[in-house]
Amino acid sequence: MPYCSRCGVEVDNDVKKCPLCSTPIQILGSDNLTLGRYPDKPAPQPAPPRRNKKEQRRMAAIIITFGLLIPGSIAIAADLVVNKDITWGTYTISALIYIWVIILLPVLYYKTPVFTLMAYYLSTLLFLYSIEAFSGGDKWFRQLALPIITVTAILIAINFFIANRSAIKGINIFAFAVFSLGLECVGIEMALSLFLENTIRVWWSIMVLSATFPTGGLLLYLHYKTKKPLKAEKFFHI
């Protein structure tokens, strides 16, 4: 082992000068050189870890909330300045609250889709009712909006249920969506005819049904024939 001739201390085999006094130390032969005690380069400043999913969701909720507060307060201020009263501002506010609920619910309650769906249904009804109430509407909410929204919600819930229960999620989900589309049209026509003509009549939606059933049937056939799962997240990845 080499020594420094001035300090008298022992040093590593591969050291070129004394760590204490910088006196050069002769290196004799290149065999049995020791492994470096430290890396050759300083490590860069480590970056803090990225936000995890929970923190990202929390952050998104804060940004959405304050992002929607800005147009809301601008609308109220403009309304107050121009009309000296809150008139059309109520529509903006209720629409913003509705948007807030629609965006925020899946962000925060992504683990409970049933609850989210129920909340969607109720908030949509509430939003439409508030529009009717503010505008002094003539009963279109009870006769038109309520039945259509209810039918839509029931169909979406059924679709969710089937999608959840089916072992292989693939084209069958599209098939049931197509079936529901036909049924939705029936519901819409019934509500419309009741509202416009005061009778329950099914006419043009029969055509839609006649088209959707074979289409859905074809998709179901393809699904059970091929039985290859089509991953929705793969297909629709952004």
Place this chain on the structure above:
Amino acid sequence: MKDKNWYRLDNAGKVYPAIITHRRTSLFRISATLAKPVHVGKLQKSLEIIMKRFPYFNVQIKRGFFWYYFETNEHTPTVERDSLYPCMAANVKKKRMYLFRVRAFNKRIAVEFSHVLTDGTGALIFLKTLLFQYFREIGIEANRESDPFIFDPGAKPNPGEYEDSFKKVFNKKIPFNRRQQRAFHLPENFDRVGRYNILTAIVPADTILAKSREYNVSLTDFLTALLIESYRQYCTDNLKPRRWKPIVVNVPVNLRPIFDSRTMKNFFLPIEPAIDPRLGEYTFEEIISKVHHYMRHEVDSKVLNQQITRNVKGEMYTFVRIMPLVLKNMVLPVIYNLLGENNYSGSLSNLGRITMPDELKEHIERFEFIPAPSTGLKTKAGFLSWGDKVYISFGRLTKDCPIERIFFRKMRKMGIPVKIENN
């Protein structure tokens, strides 16, 4: 205690967040060099397992209005690669950052802890538990019961490990003890920011212990006296007498055995053996006997409690407590310099004799301790012993190393073989 997801900083840790800079990172390091290269994947796994045992380290630092506080960190610490300059390039105050890190290089596993979080004893327990788990992962089982400082990775933390023991032992009624004197500081130039130069000396334990037994003192007393003597030599060799000042060496004392505490936060106090070179020329024998008797006088629970009381009272003043953090951050560095670094010339930490279960002894080559960088003292020292060797490490922020040179040359003159390594 369990459902709480935030913790207060302890009395000693409260000052550190305010004084952290790029040079003074508050990080110190304990490392273990194994017999074989480290398997990083298994080390990572062991780290994840033992983190459940150390919830008080699984934290990030957050700014409160009045004080900083720890909040549970929802991420997982990862094993990082080592650097040429240990204890540097850390931003422990950033969000989601851990206040410690585990680094691996060739055969070495190193843990670097910020002093905000814990002191050397806490870090050593963490490293020993990590090593125990790592060896278990690679298939070497050992009997843990033989060592109380290796925690069972599967057990629940003891509530006593969370406590701020300073607050527990402090006694309002004892009077202050003001002994402040501006100490000598090394007039050396700093190296570039981000550089921390390490010198590690490997000394045979039996030779150096025999030498200290010659003077009838302990190894700590002997090395402290030798460090004071090196500063004295530096003054006489390089400076005119009017620039001489008292030479004070800061020797941190682990208070856990003295006050029977099992906290995993900071629980240490410095004691300050000193000589004043202006009073006349001290021989090495005189210094060593001064240090020896000073240590016996100071390491006493009642005298130490006086200092604890000073520190805790300072924190408990209503005026201090209601001062916003922004102001505290401006005031604390000044206080730290006035009461802390201005009064020391050097520092020597003692981690004592490291023990591991017998089954693991052959798999560990050595332990090393690197002190936290200090801008006031510029060079700090620490030592520990493992097996038949004593490892003395100096960490310095300066380019040149006059104190280290004098220190080790003196050691060589006493006939103690020294092997030096650096980064």
